[in-house]
Amino acid sequence: MGKLRVGFIGVGGIAVSRHIPSFLTLTDQVELTAVCDVNLDRAASVASEFSIPFYTSQYDELFEHVDAVTICTPNKFHAEIAIAAFNAGKHVLCEKPMAMTTQECESMIDASEAAGKVLMIAYHYRHMKEARAAKRFIDAGEIGRPLVSRAQAIRRRKVPGWGVFTNKDLQGGGSLIDFGCHFLDLALHLMDFPEIAEVSGATYNELSRQPEVVNQWGVFEPSTFEVDDHATAYIKFKDGATLLFETSWAANLADDKESVSISGTNGGLDVFPLVLYQSKYGMLLDQKAYWISDDNDPGIPQALNFVESCRGTQTPLVKPQEALTVSRVIEAIYKSSETGKAISFT
């Protein structure tokens, strides 16, 4: 079988820092053949930096040079470009969130099924060692049934001061759709995506009211800050389980926090760092996880899982229907915040 020809659309921060370097570790299986960016100078300089032969500012011109694409544009363009790629018969690895609305996500799934091509979403936390081990532990029944879960994605005053992250039209939202989505996805994955009963949420936009903003990740203009800086949610599942969720780009707290904790009927766990709790022999046993190597770059197993899925030897760890569910929850949190009511999923 020949090498899979991979192209990159939107070659800004995440394409250059994660996707291109990850695929470059797999050159026995893939060839990096093309890049596209609306900013042609950017496309040219990335092509030159990584010795990629073809570059363009028009994504439809890239398709004839590739078998698969990685989409790393602002969220607004994920659906349009993914659907065009499927119509051209290409596989798609799309950055998170899957798209800005559930309707767009559904159209992406329809187009991928019609083309018979892979659609995978880059919820990369699932590929981390801790997450993979936690999933195996839960699937083996070691904590019983998940009852009460908590997901936290907190950054202490770290609004991305580059790109278009504070632009609602291009991104669809702020801390929730950009950062919190990873931890919603991870919690739901570990819980095995139980059926959702209802979602209550609140989102906040306080930074736009502040004349001078303290920020650790560059500079942004408060008067044009259109998105949420904090979001919280309470999610009830049909089996009685619940998930407490909290995210922020700009918490006025001591530290950042990236965590998922699950308390089950017979045990529990914290994912980052991975600690397992088991109720056994009249005791609660705490067990810390240790790894043979410290190397834990999720970009490489993610790229490999995509390549193997395109070849038909694996299935994507992140299934499109699951990423659609994450987007449904995000949409419900925004709607619940707007209406002040719980959003029913029945």
Ligand SMILES: NC(=O)c1ccc[n+]([C@@H]2O[C@H](COP(=O)([O-])OP(=O)(O)OC[C@H]3O[C@@H](n4cnc5c(N)ncnc54)[C@H](O)[C@@H]3O)[C@@H](O)[C@H]2O)c1
């Ligand atoms: N998985 C993660 O942890 C993670 C981290 C950062 C960003 N992301 C996601 O990756 C995407 C891009 O984020 P980024 O940080 O790289 O942003 P960025 O602003 O650094 O890069 C985006 C690039 O896309 C280009 N672009 C814009 N519209 C385009 C179009 N229609 N066609 C082709 N190119 C276009 C821009 O010129 C820019 O170079 C977003 O969806 C974001 O949510 C994911």
